Amino acid sequence: MAGRRGARSGRGWDAAPPRTGAGRRTGTGRRRAAPGQAADFEAGPDSAGGPDPAGGAEHPEPAGRPGRRGGAGEPRDEAEAAREICLRQLAVRPRTRAELATALARRGISEEVAAGVLDRYDEVGMIDDAAFARAWVTSRHQGRGLARRALANELRQRGVDAEVTNEALGELDEETEAATARALVDRRLRSVSGPPEAVFRRLVGMLARKGYPPGVAIRAVKDALAAQSAEAAEFAQQIDEDALAESAAGESDGDGRPDGR
DSSP states (O other): HHHHHHHHHHTTTTTOOOOOOOOOBOTOOOOOOOOOOOOOOOSSOTTTOOOOTOOOOOOOOOOOSSBOOTTSSSSHHHHHHHHHHHHHHHHHHHOOOOHHHHHHHHHOHHHHHHHHHHHHHHHSSOOOHHHHHHHHHHHHHHOOOOHHHHHHHHHHHHTHHHHHHHHHHSOOOHHHHHHHHHHHHHHTTOOOSOOHHHHHHHHHHHHHHHOOOOOHHHHHHHHHHHHHOOHHHHHHTTTTTTHHHHHHHHHHTOOOOOOOO
């Protein structure tokens, strides 16, 4: 345990690769980030090959066999190549074990070598799916207002185990989720216009896309409209929350998963 704690305090699960100086220039003339400048979940492209959660373009790892050591002309050790790939991935943002395994496979790293490198990174704490899931839930809920359903979908796409996902989502209680839904509606109300019926549909749809259950979405929008104006309040009084929630739940049974926007 002492060794593991020491590893976490030195280079944690979200540590960037070691570099010297203020960074080095790439082939495009741009400087790469210096140590301690690794991006969080909300910034930068996802270089694991999938779409960036913040909406950036895809930047897949180049496929093919591991390259050669720069300037030496000798074949590079496969394990060393695997470690460098993982460190580059972790420099952008924390990764799950499944994400790193996918990146290694795309670069032609054998399963045996990849497993050994990933086992070692897991042992020293540089890979920690439980910590990743907790941080992901906090970041994406606070930054994007995503509800538990959308967050569960995102973690599943990144290879996080269902039990680990459920544990991380357990830290996001119903009261917090409802308060976030209301805050999203209040903020959006400042920029939407039209009759109450149209505004109601737009805002409920916005919350549904972020993974909020029909009942939570309808209640948040109804309460916000009731506090907006006399006309909106009159419309809100006519809303049957239970009937609308039941109808919306039935319509969404086969419509796929929330998009997380």
